[in-house]
Amino acid sequence: MQKFIEDAGWPRIIIGLFLCALFIAAPFVGVRIDASLSDTLVRVGMNGILVLAMVPMIQSGCGLNFGLPLGIISGLLGAVTSIQIGIRGGVGFLIAATIAIPIAVVLGWLYGQLLNRVKGDEMMIATYVGFSSVAVMCIAWLLLPYTSPTMIWGYGGSGLRTTISVEGFWLNALSKYVKIQIGEFFYVPVGMFVFFATIAFLVWAFFRTKVGTAMTAVGSNPEFARASGINVDRMRTLSVILSTVLGAIGILVYEQSFGFIQLYMGPFYMAFPAVAAILLGGASVNKASIINVVVGTFLFQGILTMTPSVINSVMQTDMSEVIRIIVSNGMILYALTRKVVVKR
Amino acid sequence: MAKKRELKSLLADYAVPIVFIGLSAVAIPLSGFSATYLIQEMLTRLARNSFLVLSLLIPILAGMGLNFGMVLGAMAGQIGLIFVTDWAVAGWQGMLLAAIVGMPIAILLGYICGAVLNRAKGREMVTSYILGFFINGVYQLIVLYCMGNIIPISNPQLVLSRGYGIRNAINLTGLRHTLDNLIPLQIGTISVPVATYILIGAFCLFIIWFRRTKLGQDMRALGQDMAVADAAGIPVERTRIIAIVISTVLACFGQIIFLQNIGTMNTYNSHDQAGMFAIAAILIGGASVSRATITNVFVGVVLFHLMFVVSPMAGKELIGQAQLGEYFRVFVSYGIIALALVLHAWRRMRDKIEARRSLRGE
Numbered sequence: 001m002q003k004f005i006e007d008a009g010w011p012r013i014i015i016g017l018f019l020c021a022l023f024i025a026a027p028f029v030g031v032r033i034d035a036s037l038s039d040t041l042v043r044v045g046m047n048g049i050l051v052l053a054m055v056p057m058i059q060s061g062c063g064l065n066f067g068l069p070l071g072i073i074s075g076l077l078g079a080v081t082s083i084q085i086g087i088r089g090g091v092g093f094l095i096a097a098t099i100a101i102p103i104a105v106v107l108g109w110l111y112g113q114l115l116n117r118v119k120g121d122e123m124m125i126a127t128y129v130g131f132s133s134v135a136v137m138c139i140a141w142l143l144l145p146y147t148s149p150t151m152i153w154g155y156g157g158s159g160l161r162t163t164i165s166v167e168g169f170w171l172n173a174l175s176k177y178v179k180i181q182i183g184e185f186f187y188v189p190v191g192m193f194v195f196f197a198t199i200a201f202l203v204w205a206f207f208r209t210k211v212g213t214a215m216t217a218v219g220s221n222p223e224f225a226r227a228s229g230i231n232v233d234r235m236r237t238l239s240v241i242l243s244t245v246l247g248a249i250g251i252l253v254y255e256q257s258f259g260f261i262q263l264y265m266g267p268f269y270m271a272f273p274a275v276a277a278i279l280l281g282g283a284s285v286n287k288a289s290i291i292n293v294v295v296g297t298f299l300f301q302g303i304l305t306m307t308p309s310v311i312n313s314v315m316q317t318d319m320s321e322v323i324r325i326i327v328s329n330g331m332i333l334y335a336l337t338r339k340v341v342v343k344r
Numbered sequence: 345m346a347k348k349r350e351l352k353s354l355l356a357d358y359a360v361p362i363v364f365i366g367l368s369a370v371a372i373p374l375s376g377f378s379a380t381y382l383i384q385e386m387l388t389r390l391a392r393n394s395f396l397v398l399s400l401l402i403p404i405l406a407g408m409g410l411n412f413g414m415v416l417g418a419m420a421g422q423i424g425l426i427f428v429t430d431w432a433v434a435g436w437q438g439m440l441l442a443a444i445v446g447m448p449i450a451i452l453l454g455y456i457c458g459a460v461l462n463r464a465k466g467r468e469m470v471t472s473y474i475l476g477f478f479i480n481g482v483y484q485l486i487v488l489y490c491m492g493n494i495i496p497i498s499n500p501q502l503v504l505s506r507g508y509g510i511r512n513a514i515n516l517t518g519l520r521h522t523l524d525n526l527i528p529l530q531i532g533t534i535s536v537p538v539a540t541y542i543l544i545g546a547f548c549l550f551i552i553w554f555r556r557t558k559l560g561q562d563m564r565a566l567g568q569d570m571a572v573a574d575a576a577g578i579p580v581e582r583t584r585i586i587a588i589v590i591s592t593v594l595a596c597f598g599q600i601i602f603l604q605n606i607g608t609m610n611t612y613n614s615h616d617q618a619g620m621f622a623i624a625a626i627l628i629g630g631a632s633v634s635r636a637t638i639t640n641v642f643v644g645v646v647l648f649h650l651m652f653v654v655s656p657m658a659g660k661e662l663i664g665q666a667q668l669g670e671y672f673r674v675f676v677s678y679g680i681i682a683l684a685l686v687l688h689a690w691r692r693m694r695d696k697i698e699a700r701r702s703l704r705g706e
Binding site for chain 2: 114125129131132138142272321329338
């Protein structure tokens, strides 16, 4: 018992118990458990890959990937371009991914080069690189010569809208496959989960290959890794590229389920929930696994789904936003202040 | 060779202000603003923002980097202002009272911030940044849900129509410009807020004096090398907490001065921007994460706000869309922070290489 508490850490246990309490309380205040469980699962599928994007960089010692917006931007570019081309259904989604991935590789490479030059300060710089890239893209969204009438502002005739619907293009491109429907309210988008599981498996398998092991070694002890002949900078760059690509795929999966592409300031704060989720799942600033991703995403999204409905019915107010801010940032804070050896 | 290296390092040291002066030189003529207008704007904005920016100096002295946790102080100041508005105390007495109410909250928050940062040595900046978000959540919890029922608020104009929680925007009619107009001075068409400048000047003197005290010297030693300072018998953790507490309290006063000039308070947003703008300003002034002077503050505030005023107009003239200039400004504020952080990290690595080179006797 003692060991379990130590392993899991107090914040995680408190939040886990809080979530259990919410699920138990739900039926008494008139919230359907099956509907909320289904909502939670859908959100896990939506956000899973974005959280997974944290893993490579944490493992290679680059810290928490606050620069996730960079990957998201690549995904968004892929998404709007595929809508511009106008191909519908699963193929459209695939095209979006095919366009997004090379962009993510290039951006990730540049980003990796930058992070290699600022070892020790990655997180703060990543945050601001993310922010400024979002701001640059705000300008780009206004100026890029997209012409599809579903995407540009009705008046003026140029500049992309702030939210673009993917309905009629690739809404539910993954979610619609093998949809399990139990009763009226409970459904599981198996297609999306299979996709998530595949990507997660690939990442898991990657970390078992030679390159993956080398990457973990770089994260655990860069001096040792260098001594054993691993090119530290190359491994770090590779991990950043991998994270950025996963971010790009992640946002596409998110959008096909959510139904909208959010441009402009939309990606601004998207890194924070993902960071909070993986930390909630038990990752630390320099160690993360797939289990952390799955557990963390479930806990975090569970709280996001359950607090509005349950707390609202109990207290007649919407406190979900405040709870979200406190839980997610509290979790990041906890991880940052844990007594680990800080390398400089 | 050595000379070339020196020039290069000088350029790297002042890269940010140089880029900025260049940008302004292009943008000012494009915007088409008159000189008097710009001077008036700069004088007002200098008075409005300097105090907030100055509050960043002491943690930098203590080697704790940019105190992103200054938003904590700003929140404390805002809570003070909410109460003063509720009690309807106007004039400079109101400002003083707001400062008195805000100060204990700022001290408490500063203490918390310092204690948290002591647990995260080596990554103070990112931790204080996240702490700002976290306390922002707590602030919202208190202001949005506790004020008006648990904490009594008598003025119904402050409270949301549902019966509790503070409104999104608060009109600080009683306090508006009270400090700025305390000692009025008019030069031509330009009005100068003398009292605010006196306060800022006094504060600069305080910082100069503070650096010479025992505590100030201790902090400087900490900033140089924490381990050596510890070995020399300086109470490291305590000194760091004091540095953050001072910074937080000053940020609290700074936010009160800032808001009395603006005249309306954006209950849930004002403090967010305070932190970002102050940090961007000090960096633009040529400060780095480890070294900042009072000159950096004033140069930075002027340059940053020049950009602030000019860029939407310049964007409009250049491309025909004011929105574009606005986004450009957002990009500049974030980009400059990113650039400054990168340059700092870069310089640290360069210094390491220099040190190694000198060891080899080159």
